[in-house]
Amino acid sequence: xxxxxxxxxxxxxxxxxxxxxxxxxLQPGRRVSATQAEYGEGHLRxxxxxxxxxxxxxxxxxxxxxxxxxxxxxxxxxxxxxxxxTRALPCAEGPAEDDPAVETARRSVEALLERLGWSSxxxxxxxxxxxxxxxxxVAALTRLGYPCGTEQLLPYGQxxxxxxxxxxxxxxxxxxxxxxxxAAVALTVLYEPVLLSLRRMAHAQESARRF
Amino acid sequence: xxxxxxxxxxxxxxxxxxxxxxxxxLQPGRRVSATQAEYGEGHLRxxxxxxxxxxxxxxxxxxxxxxxxxxxxxxxxxxxxxxxxTRALPCAEGPAEDDPAVETARRSVEALLERLGWSSxxxxxxxxxxxxxxxxxVAALTRLGYPCGTEQLLPYGQxxxxxxxxxxxxxxxxxxxxxxxxAAVALTVLYEPVLLSLRRMAHAQESARRF
Numbered sequence: 001x002x003x004x005x006x007x008x009x010x011x012x013x014x015x016x017x018x019x020x021x022x023x024x025x026l027q028p029g030r031r032v033s034a035t036q037a038e039y040g041e042g043h044l045r046x047x048x049x050x051x052x053x054x055x056x057x058x059x060x061x062x063x064x065x066x067x068x069x070x071x072x073x074x075x076x077x078x079x080x081x082x083x084x085x086t087r088a089l090p091c092a093e094g095p096a097e098d099d100p101a102v103e104t105a106r107r108s109v110e111a112l113l114e115r116l117g118w119s120s121x122x123x124x125x126x127x128x129x130x131x132x133x134x135x136x137x138v139a140a141l142t143r144l145g146y147p148c149g150t151e152q153l154l155p156y157g158q159x160x161x162x163x164x165x166x167x168x169x170x171x172x173x174x175x176x177x178x179x180x181x182x183a184a185v186a187l188t189v190l191y192e193p194v195l196l197s198l199r200r201m202a203h204a205q206e207s208a209r210r211f
Numbered sequence: 212x213x214x215x216x217x218x219x220x221x222x223x224x225x226x227x228x229x230x231x232x233x234x235x236x237l238q239p240g241r242r243v244s245a246t247q248a249e250y251g252e253g254h255l256r257x258x259x260x261x262x263x264x265x266x267x268x269x270x271x272x273x274x275x276x277x278x279x280x281x282x283x284x285x286x287x288x289x290x291x292x293x294x295x296x297t298r299a300l301p302c303a304e305g306p307a308e309d310d311p312a313v314e315t316a317r318r319s320v321e322a323l324l325e326r327l328g329w330s331s332x333x334x335x336x337x338x339x340x341x342x343x344x345x346x347x348x349v350a351a352l353t354r355l356g357y358p359c360g361t362e363q364l365l366p367y368g369q370x371x372x373x374x375x376x377x378x379x380x381x382x383x384x385x386x387x388x389x390x391x392x393x394a395a396v397a398l399t400v401l402y403e404p405v406l407l408s409l410r411r412m413a414h415a416q417e418s419a420r421r422f
Contacts, residue, residue, distance in 0.1 A: 011354075045355070052351045118416050128415075134408035140263045141401050143222075144256070146394060147381055148405075155377050156402070157409050159370040164413035166366050168421060170358055183357060188414065190352050191367070192407055194359075197345035198368050199406070202375035203399065204339075205329050210379060 105138035282392040316349035
């Protein structure tokens, strides 16, 4: 298809598509003349992914490019590509403070991972952004004096483990390795607002029931 | 305590505290002389909450002021204050598009709420920001062709309902009504990054197990 059709089918303006092409977020089309290129279903799918990352996920353009680059790096094996792509997704960063609350938080998180049986493997070193963000959030709860010990964190961890099984099942339904990487990125980002919205709606329901 | 001690105990600079006072995010201290005021434990707790909302939760100052104002509005009953405070928390907003994916998403969400038994009460009208955000995210998944029907959404909704019970138990542990409102706001915002971090870590674990 030509640029105009790609724009119409994706709902993304031609100006934005050209911007994504310049920024390397979308692979170039097949040149058919000096001024025209031909695009395929792969371009359409990639374009929708980029748009969802940026518009729904709030992922900055530079980070989106890193995610896409990691997903395409065929020198890595499947698990590594999957990890590189999702690790490139940005996390909101908390303050990196050197206070007693951070020490307490680190110990609570360690005890939690032990209880969950996540005692080794990826995502457990302090350099992993998700791990750092977890420690920072628990430290903020600690400073405010709210309960956030292993007992309170455990149900969250157990539910996250259940969701991971459902999520990876969805990823594995994709027939191609590249499709699986794209699905991992899209499902990681797009199910985050689903989960947070449902939690807030559940709070409203539960609060109405109690008060 | 004086301003200097409030600053030291909260870890917030005196300049920032003065800014929060001017912006109405922190109630004024008790004047003890023309240039000095006295602050109490209530100020310290409020200051930590404001800082956590803004720094960890990424809540803009104007929204934080609305949350605090709703939490303090004694003309509302307890459930309404709780709802007003947490509803004032911002949600990332997706594109409000009038396309077939939004219609499909709306129907999936309706079917989901029916299955969850959340068929009435707050948080269910289209004006609720959490509800709108849920529909937008499901529409984005639909457009990308990823599975997001009732079957896929149901485990998310069931887990959100379980978390709401744990969360409200923590809220109810607070002895005063104002403490409960503050806890609802803090726990809503601060457990969001906890949940998302744990989900990403669980993905890494589950992916390592499978691939």
